[in-house]
Amino acid sequence: MKNLWLFLAAPLITGVMSCSGPRKSTATTAAIKQLRFIGQQVIPHNMLFNGTVTGGLSGIDYDAAKQQYYMICDDRSEHNPARFYTAKLFFSDKSFDSVQFTQVTTLLQANGNAYPGNKVNAALTPDPEAMRYNAGxxxxVWSSEGERIVNSRDTILTNPGIYEITPDGHYIDSFALPPQFRMQASENGPRRNGVFEGLGFTPGYRYTFVSLEEPRYEDGPRAGLRDTTAYTRLIKFDNNTRRAVAQYAYKLEPIAFPSTPAGAFKVNGISDILVLSDHQLLSIERSFSTGVKDCTIKVFLTDTKDATNINDINSLQTDTRFRPVTKSLLFNFASLGKYIDNIEGVTFGPVLPNGHQSLIFVADNNxxxxxxxxxxxFEVIP
Structure with missing residues (x-):
């Protein structure tokens, strides 16, 4: 991959092959038995495209009609205004040939202005994390984690949000934020950088699932090295009303490795979800520990069918009469035997020439x- 550095100024990464076909995904958990790795691409560090820096890729989704991918960037209007990219990915069932960026679009506020950086107005600075295309x-629809800074010098509280926009970035509306997810100066509500990290639509676009990366303060401790009590939440929104109709408890895995030095930063949480049906989804858990270069990325088949609706439960510590979602391990990226970075996005792509579904993951380089x-x-093996 080192030769990719030669193309720092070019929007086309490596060779050009025919773009894979536009047939739509029909994958379900019943059809996903395993994943077969096909190939990998790495774009040059902070590659310039149309005057912007292309790092921070935190979400990806496929538009079958236009045969293009939307990728949200988690730049908090620091390098360039908050934005998303469109791209073409060229691959087959035998090789992954290239990534070609095609357009960059600025995310706009309701007033039509770009979002400011935190040096201009920290209260309005977003933290973009996930994006999906609603073909209907x-x-x-994109999500922001908001901000929570509470210290002796300052207090900045910006609520997380879920926003509907036009394909050219103009604001349409926002989803109603359940009270449990409002940022607070006290240790209540969401933790900083642990909020709306993933989202996806059910078939027919009737509902939107949104995943909380880490537990709220009331719901218990963050994941630990041997922790079995870290519960975060999945939220189900009605797309007609943009209001939450259900929430489900999701039990996180323990952190994969101790940090070095001991006591340094470490985390495990949901970095994205991919919805398969009204109650089935893929969930990605991303574990990182200071001193360990790789992230530990695990993909689970998750089901909310028999889980308790915890919409009206404020604390999963004090009210433990709930049944969490079920999940089973589908794939551990460690099995690839190569460096795995901060994977934060996943989408089905087109059907491969061999008739099987493609699945693409993207990593945020921060x-x-x-x-x-x-x-x-990857190829999905039914």
């Missing part, structure tokens, strides 16, 4: 030269 309405903007291509 020809619109995009704009760090020590990390990589990676794309991983």
């Amino acid at each position: 309405r020809n619109c995009l 704009f760090s030269p020590a990390e990589e903007s990676q794309f991983f291509l």
Whole structure:
């Protein structure tokens, strides 16, 4: 992959092959038995495209009609205004040939202005994390984690949000935020950088599932090295009313490795979800520990069918009479035997030439030269 550095100024990464076909995904949990790795692409560090820096890729979704991918960038209007990219991915069932960026679009506030950076107005600075394309309405939905800074110098509280926009970035509306997810100065509500990290639509676009990356303060501790009590939440929104109709408890895995030095930052949480049916989805858990270069990425088949609706339960610590979602491990990226970075996005792509479904993951490099903007291509084996 080192030769990719030669193309820093070019929007086309490696060779050009025919784009894979536009047939739509029909995958369900019953049809997903295993994943077969096909190939990987890495774009150059902070590659420039149309005057913007292309790192921070935190979500990806496929538009079958236009045969293109939408990728949200988690730049908090620091390098460039908050934005998303469109791209073409070129692959087959035998190889992953290239990634070609095609357009960059600025995310706009309700007043039509770009979002400011935190040095201009921290209260209005977003933290973009997930994005999906709604073909039924020809619109995009994206999520922001908001902000929670409470210290002796300052207090900044910005609620997380879920926003519906036009394909050219203009604001349409926002989803109603359940009270449990409002940022607070006290240790209540969501934790900083642990909020709306993933989202996806049920078939027919009737509902939107949104995943909370880490437990709320009231719901218990963050994941630990041997923890079995870390519960975060999945939220189910009605797309007609944009209001939450259900929430479900999701039990996180323990953190994969201790940090070095001991006591340094470590985390495990849901970095994205991919909805398969009204009650089935893929969930990605991403574990990171300071001193360990790789992230530990596990993909689970998750089902809410028999889980308790915890919409009206404020604390999963004090009210433990709930049944969490069920999940089973589908794939552990460690099995690839290669460096795995901060995977934060997943989407089905088109059907492969062999008739099987494609599945693409993207990693956020956090704009760090020590990390990589990676794309991983898999075949779904039914």
